Every structure is written in structure tokens, then in C-alpha cells.
Amino acid sequence: MNSVSSKHKEKDQAHNEQIDHKLARVRHLVLDVDGVLTDGRLYFDNSGNELKTFSTLDGHGIKMLQKSGVQVAIITGRRSSVVERRAHDLGVHKLIQGREDKFTALKELFGEDGYRLEDIAYVGDDYPDLLVMKRVGCPISVPNAAPPVREHAIWVTEARGGEGAVREVCDRIMKAQGTFDTALAPYLQTD
Amino acid sequence: MNSVSSKHKEKDQAHNEQIDHKLARVRHLVLDVDGVLTDGRLYFDNSGNELKTFSTLDGHGIKMLQKSGVQVAIITGRRSSVVERRAHDLGVHKLIQGREDKFTALKELFGEDGYRLEDIAYVGDDYPDLLVMKRVGCPISVPNAAPPVREHAIWVTEARGGEGAVREVCDRIMKAQGTFDTALAPYLQTD
Amino acid sequence: MNSVSSKHKEKDQAHNEQIDHKLARVRHLVLDVDGVLTDGRLYFDNSGNELKTFSTLDGHGIKMLQKSGVQVAIITGRRSSVVERRAHDLGVHKLIQGREDKFTALKELFGEDGYRLEDIAYVGDDYPDLLVMKRVGCPISVPNAAPPVREHAIWVTEARGGEGAVREVCDRIMKAQGTFDTALAPYLQTD
Amino acid sequence: MNSVSSKHKEKDQAHNEQIDHKLARVRHLVLDVDGVLTDGRLYFDNSGNELKTFSTLDGHGIKMLQKSGVQVAIITGRRSSVVERRAHDLGVHKLIQGREDKFTALKELFGEDGYRLEDIAYVGDDYPDLLVMKRVGCPISVPNAAPPVREHAIWVTEARGGEGAVREVCDRIMKAQGTFDTALAPYLQTD
Numbered sequence: 001m002n003s004v005s006s007k008h009k010e011k012d013q014a015h016n017e018q019i020d021h022k023l024a025r026v027r028h029l030v031l032d033v034d035g036v037l038t039d040g041r042l043y044f045d046n047s048g049n050e051l052k053t054f055s056t057l058d059g060h061g062i063k064m065l066q067k068s069g070v071q072v073a074i075i076t077g078r079r080s081s082v083v084e085r086r087a088h089d090l091g092v093h094k095l096i097q098g099r100e101d102k103f104t105a106l107k108e109l110f111g112e113d114g115y116r117l118e119d120i121a122y123v124g125d126d127y128p129d130l131l132v133m134k135r136v137g138c139p140i141s142v143p144n145a146a147p148p149v150r151e152h153a154i155w156v157t158e159a160r161g162g163e164g165a166v167r168e169v170c171d172r173i174m175k176a177q178g179t180f181d182t183a184l185a186p187y188l189q190t191d
Numbered sequence: 192m193n194s195v196s197s198k199h200k201e202k203d204q205a206h207n208e209q210i211d212h213k214l215a216r217v218r219h220l221v222l223d224v225d226g227v228l229t230d231g232r233l234y235f236d237n238s239g240n241e242l243k244t245f246s247t248l249d250g251h252g253i254k255m256l257q258k259s260g261v262q263v264a265i266i267t268g269r270r271s272s273v274v275e276r277r278a279h280d281l282g283v284h285k286l287i288q289g290r291e292d293k294f295t296a297l298k299e300l301f302g303e304d305g306y307r308l309e310d311i312a313y314v315g316d317d318y319p320d321l322l323v324m325k326r327v328g329c330p331i332s333v334p335n336a337a338p339p340v341r342e343h344a345i346w347v348t349e350a351r352g353g354e355g356a357v358r359e360v361c362d363r364i365m366k367a368q369g370t371f372d373t374a375l376a377p378y379l380q381t382d
Numbered sequence: 383m384n385s386v387s388s389k390h391k392e393k394d395q396a397h398n399e400q401i402d403h404k405l406a407r408v409r410h411l412v413l414d415v416d417g418v419l420t421d422g423r424l425y426f427d428n429s430g431n432e433l434k435t436f437s438t439l440d441g442h443g444i445k446m447l448q449k450s451g452v453q454v455a456i457i458t459g460r461r462s463s464v465v466e467r468r469a470h471d472l473g474v475h476k477l478i479q480g481r482e483d484k485f486t487a488l489k490e491l492f493g494e495d496g497y498r499l500e501d502i503a504y505v506g507d508d509y510p511d512l513l514v515m516k517r518v519g520c521p522i523s524v525p526n527a528a529p530p531v532r533e534h535a536i537w538v539t540e541a542r543g544g545e546g547a548v549r550e551v552c553d554r555i556m557k558a559q560g561t562f563d564t565a566l567a568p569y570l571q572t573d
Numbered sequence: 574m575n576s577v578s579s580k581h582k583e584k585d586q587a588h589n590e591q592i593d594h595k596l597a598r599v600r601h602l603v604l605d606v607d608g609v610l611t612d613g614r615l616y617f618d619n620s621g622n623e624l625k626t627f628s629t630l631d632g633h634g635i636k637m638l639q640k641s642g643v644q645v646a647i648i649t650g651r652r653s654s655v656v657e658r659r660a661h662d663l664g665v666h667k668l669i670q671g672r673e674d675k676f677t678a679l680k681e682l683f684g685e686d687g688y689r690l691e692d693i694a695y696v697g698d699d700y701p702d703l704l705v706m707k708r709v710g711c712p713i714s715v716p717n718a719a720p721p722v723r724e725h726a727i728w729v730t731e732a733r734g735g736e737g738a739v740r741e742v743c744d745r746i747m748k749a750q751g752t753f754d755t756a757l758a759p760y761l762q763t764d
Binding site for chain 3 (some may be wrong): 203225226231232233234235236237238239242269316317319320321322326335339352
Binding site (some may be wrong): 045049050051052053054055056057059060064080081082085087102162163164171184187188189190 | 606607608610613615616617618619620621651656667699701703704707708717719721
């Protein structure tokens with residue numbers, strides 16, 4: 001390996017350690033819906049019905065992360081009963097829909113509990129998400145996000161929104177917090 | 192860098208400046224639906240119901256572009272109540288559906304207001320779109336378009352139709368017109 | 383260019399000319415549905431409703447090809463009202479559904495008119511399609527087909543089924559038959 | 574070819590032979606649903622309706638494999654009438670839904686018949702599948718699986734779940750068991 005690519009590697013590693021350091025203290029994971037929990041597609045039919053698609057990988061990740069002690073919440077600018085149902089299925093009780101001002105929504109969501117912005121990870125893909133991403137400890141984005149949003153993230157997942165991006169986030173938080181192996185262990189038993 | 196690739200780069204840059212020069216004077220953005228605002232897929236079910244999928248990124252881009260002073264219109268050869276609803280949600284009031292002759296539709300749409308063809312950008316993906324694209328100042332296409340349509344465009348977006356192509360157009364028009372930073376500013380505030 | 387890649391190119395060109403030679407005499411284009419006119423996905427919901435997705439590019443190609451004098455027919459192993467509706471919308475009147483033995487279906491479809499197998503192009507993606515593909519003049523396949531089906535085709539389209547594969551076939555037939563420029567001309571007029 | 578890449582090739586070939594050796598004795602193919610028979614997307618609409626998408630290629634593969642003498646079964650953690658219908662259409666009568674503990678479900682499914690774990694191939698994509706994959710003779714996974722699941726598989730298909738992964742498994746089992754050519758023969762007849 002020449003010294004240039006070696007330096008590049010060191011820098012990457014330092015950056016990854018910095019991300020994991022921040023993820024290690026996350027107490028709340030807050031998720032946008034369209035483009036993060038979904039692929040950003042809105043399905044409409046003739047009669048005004050609306051569909052969204054979610055990922056089973058994400059669903060299982062959210063359940064495991066909650067079990068590990070991290071709280072999961074959802075804030076979305078649009079409003080639909082689909083999201084309400086999905087949140088309920090996943091045991092996500094903190095949910096605010098139809099809010100353009102996402103930072104005010106965030107304060108409402110956690111206001112009564114007491115919280116610290118540094119302890120929050122937020123995953124977003126569009127400009128309204130920047131209002132939260134610029135203030136919390138762990139702003140995260142996805143490959144399919146608008147470019148300025150990706151630039152304000154400390155980490156952009158490999159998987160696209162709706163195709164496992166949130167699962168990637170859940171697993172990495174658990175690894176950074178040392179809870180991943182314990183969470184996986186029951187599935188590896190053979191006796 | 193050798194001189195060949197350097198020349199290639201200069202030519203690319205000159206072409207990009209030419210595109211931005213044309214985008215800077217756009218007053219009206221006119222959009223085709225299937226293949227541009229959608230991925231070109233038509234979903235049909237047993238009972239004759241039809242679905243289309245739209246992109247949330249596109250939706251936000253259209254709203255911001257309108258706020259910046261550029262008018263957005265939709266002309267489509269097919270006809271469906273899905274498009275009517277989506278246009279209404281986005282505040283797009285100029286909409287003509289079910290018209291094969293798209294240039295005549297364009298003249299009807301803008302006839303009363305007075306308009307100049309040089310001030311119009313049009314995004315299309317199939318042959319009927321050529322009728323408009325060959326006449327307006329900014330003919331734009333998408334990677335999933337029929338090849339002859341891409342050839343008649345001054346610019347082919349990177350994103351595919353229904354996956355952010357229209358957002359790419361909206362953001363680049365605002366950048367060329369110097370309105371992008373103002374539009375983004377409210378989302379970057381932290382006080 | 384070295385002599386190896388030059389030879390490769392000559393061989394490719396000879397193969398392409400052979401394909402175009404066969405396409406030039408096609409009078410009937412026969413299409414499979416799932417995996418050819420669609421991406422092979424079957425959408426089912428809780429109440430037994432079924433959806434399929436079609437491509438607008440394909441639709442326009444089929445209409446133009448018919449106008450140019452080539453007849454289009456559909457033979458499919460499954461059965462659904464979705465296909466009936468789509469065929470009707472595209473002006474395709476020769477349609478047989480729910481038939482495993484596709485070659486017998488083909489003979490029924492054209493039996494009364496008189497036809498020659500050498501004048502038929504067929505696009506298929508799965509084993510039952512081989513029954514027809516091994517007998518007609520122009521067996522064509524798609525990139526998403528089962529490997530043995532691709533091997534029995536004289537040509538595999540670049541676009542996948544449901545994403546413009548059939549449009550690619552329609553345009554190439556018209557080019558090989560010298561009808562493409564006439565078909566495109568009305569869209570290029572600026573009078 | 575240099576000796577390094579030659580060694581790499583030998584190792585690959587040895588691994589492939591080992592896989593085929595195990596597939597040759599498979600009597601039961603057991604499939605997960607979400608992410609294996611589907612792409613892992615859950616489609617929800619406003620009224621609580623749910624859709625899943627299946628692949629026609631997979632469907633045909635499952636029917637051929639059963640005809641060749643291998644039994645096919647489905648075990649899934651979620652529960653939906655969509656899966657029931659799809660299983661019925663494919664002639665898959667061994668089906669257990671809504672079960673987190675997949676290994677217990679497996680024992681119930683085959684308990685009465687008598688079976689050997691070494692004779693079972695299982696295709697999975699998420700942690701609950703590991704409970705079965707670590708015990709059966711042929712644990713198989715898909716490219717879209719969670720990384721630890723891919724690591725516990727003896728083989729990861731090329732096709733993604735819902736896009737032909739199961740067809741790839743069916744065809745390879747038949748090839749390893751020497752039944753593939755017989756199964757394909759009827760489609761290649763031109764009498």
C-alpha cells in the first residue's frame with residue numbers, strides 16, 4: 001500500500017471511530033418517514049387511497065433497538081393512517097405527523113421527559129430534516145437524500161431509505177453501545 | 192491531467208454554463224407525468240383501479256420552485272384522477288390531461304397570460320413530448336427516456352423519472368436564478 | 383484497436399445484421415406477459431386482489447408498431463382481468479390467457495388467418511415460452527429471463543421486462559423494416 | 574493466469590462442489606417469506622390493507638421442484654392471508670405463519686413424517702432464520718439479507734429475494750440431483 005492510500009485509510013478509520021463514539025451515547029433514535037422508513041415513493045390510486053412501503057429488515061431492527069434500551073420516535077411532515085399503523089405495529093409510541101417545523105415537534109415529543117440534544121440520533125433525507133439535524137448529536141442521512149442533507153450528516157448509510165437504511169442504523173448503534181452481541185445471541189443458540 | 196481529458200473538461204464546463212444560462216431565464220416549468228413525475232410504471236388491479244407512484248423529493252422541489260417565482264404546469268397524454276389529486280396537493284393549477292398534441296395543449300395553457308417559448312423549460316421522456324421540446328427554450332429529459340428524446344434535450348438529469356429527476360430540475364433552476372440559497376436558508380437556521 | 387477486439391467487433395456486427403435481417407420480415411409480434419410486459423412481480427393483497435405493472439414506453443411502442451403494419455398478440459400462462467384491460471387499451475385483440483401449452487395457443491391465435499412461423503417474433507422469459515421460441519423465426523428474450531431461455535433467443539434486449547424491453551423490440555423491428563423514421567416524423571415537425 | 578488467481582479458482586470450485594454435494598441430498602426446501610419469496614417490502618394502505626409482491630420465476634421453480642420429488646414448505650414470522658393464497662396457488666401445503674421460534678415451527682411441520690435435518694435446505698434473510706439455518710444441512714441466504722445471516726449460509730444466491738432467488742435455488746437443487754434436464758425436456762421438444 002502506498003502512503004497516500006494508507007493515510008486515506010487512517011482518516012476513514014478516525015472518522016468511523018468518531019461516529020461510533022457519538023452513537024455510543026444515543027438514547028433516542030428519531031426517524032423521518034418518506035425517504036427514510038420508505039423509499040420516498042407515494043403510491044396513489046384513483047379513489048384517493050395512498051400506499052407506502054416499509055422494510056421488514058427495518059422493522060426487526062427497530063424492535064431490537066428498543067429492547068436494548070434506546071427509545072425510537074417518528075416525526076413526519078406528511079400525515080397518513082399508514083404511518084400510524086406501522087408505528088403501532090413496531091411499538092413506537094412517540095409519533096408526530098403533519099408537522100413542517102420538525103424541531104418544534106421534537107421539543108414537544110421529548111419535552112416532558114427531559115432530554116439532551118447530544119443524546120439524539122436523527123435520520124433524514126430532505127431540507128425540513130435539517131432543522132433537527134443541525135441541532136442533535138447524531139445527524140444521519142441516506143444515499144437517496146437531497147445533497148445538502150447528506151452534507152450535514154455525520155454518516156450516510158449504505159442502504160437506501162426503505163431498503164434497510166434504518167436497520168443499518170439500529171445495528172450500528174447497538175454495536176457502538178456493546179449491546180449487539182447480547183441481542184443476537186438468542187438467535188445463535190443451538191441447544 | 193493530460194491535454195485530451197483537460198479539453199473534455201473545458202467542453203463539459205462550457206456546456207454546463209450554456210444550460211445554466213438558459214435555465215436562468217425560465218419562467219415556466221412544464222412537466223410530463225408518466226416517466227417524469229413517475230417511473231413510467233402503470234399499476235392496474237383486477238377491478239380497473241390504477242395506481243401511480245410519485246416522489247416526495249419532487250413534491251418538495253416543486254413547492255419551493257413555485258415559491259421562488261417560477262410557475263409549474265403539467266401536460267399529460269393519459270388521463271387519471273390520480274394526477275389531478277397530486278397536482279392539487281402540490282398547488283399546481285395549470286394541468287391538462289388526455290392530450291396527444293402536447294404543443295396545442297401548451298398554447299392553451301399559457302395563451303391567456305402571454306408567454307415566450309424561450310422562457311419555458313419542459314421535461315419529457317417519450318415521442319409526443321418532442322412536439323413541445325423542439326419549440327421551447329429548455330428541453331430537458333431523463334435517463335429512462337426513449338433515446339431520440341434524450342438526444343433532443345439540452346440536459347438529461349442524473350436521477351430517473353419518479354426518483355427525484357424533477358427535484359434535480361427544480362434545484363438547478365433555482366441555483367441558476369440565484370434563488371436557491373434564499374430558499375434553503377430557513378432550513379439552516381439554528382437560533 | 384488490436385486485432386482481437388477488432389475481430390470481436392466484426393463478429394458482433396455480423397450477428398446484429400443477422401438479427402435485423404430476421405426482424406425485417408416479422409409480420410406478427412407475440413408477447414408473454416409476466417416478466418416481459420411486466421417485471422415479473424405479482425402483487426397480491428389481503429382480499430385476493432392482484433396488481434401488475436406495465437410500462438408507458440411499451441404501450442406507446444406497441445401502438446406505433448401496429449400502425450406500421452405489424453400485428454401484436456399476447457399469450458400468457460396465467461389469467462387475470464388486468465391483462466385483458468391492458469390489451470384492450472393498447473388495441474391488442476389477439477389475446478389468449480391461462481394456457482400452459484403456448485405453441486398450441488399460438489396456432490389457435492393465427493390458425494384462421496394463415497401465417498408462417500418464420501414471420502413471427504416472440505418475446506419470452508421462462509421455460510413454457512421455449513415451446514414457441516424454438517419454432518418461430520425471431521425468438522427474443524429479456525435480461526431477467528431464466529438462463530436457458532436467454533440462450534435460445536437470437537437477441538436479448540438491454541431493458542428489463544416491464545421497464546421498456548418491449549419498446550426496444552418495437553423500435554428495432556420498425557428500424558429493420560424501414561418504417562421507424564416515418565413513424566417518428568410527426569413528432570419532429572415544427573412547421 | 575497467475576498462480577494466485579488460479580488458486581482462488583480452485584478454492585471456489587471446491588466450495589461449489591461442496592454446496593452441490595449438500596444440495597444433492599435435499600428432500601425438503603423450507604422458505605422464509607419476507608425478503609426471500611418477496612423483496613422484503615411491506616405495502617400498507619390507508620384502510621389497513623397489505624400487499625406483498627412475489628416473482629413468477631420463483632413460482633414456476635417451486636412447481637417444477639415439487640414435481641421432481643422435493644417437498645416445499647413455508648415458515649414465516651408475520652401472518653397474512655396473502656401468503657396463504659400464494660402458498661395454495663403453488664401447491665405448497667406445509668405452511669406455518671406468525672411464529673417467531675422458527676425451529677419449533679420446523680419440528681411441528683415435519684414431526685409426523687420423520688425427517689433428517691441434514692436433508693433440509695432453508696432460505697432465510699434475517700436473525701430469526703438463524704435458529705433454523707444453524708441446524709439444517711443446507712442453510713442458504715440472499716444478497717439482501719442481514720450480514721450475519723449471509724455469514725451463516727453455505728451459499729448466497731445471486732438474485733435478490735422476490736426477484737428470482739428462490740428460482741435460483743430450485744434450479745440448482747434439480748441440477749445437483751440430476752433431475753433438471755428431465756424437467757426442462759418437455760419445453761425443448763419440437764417433435
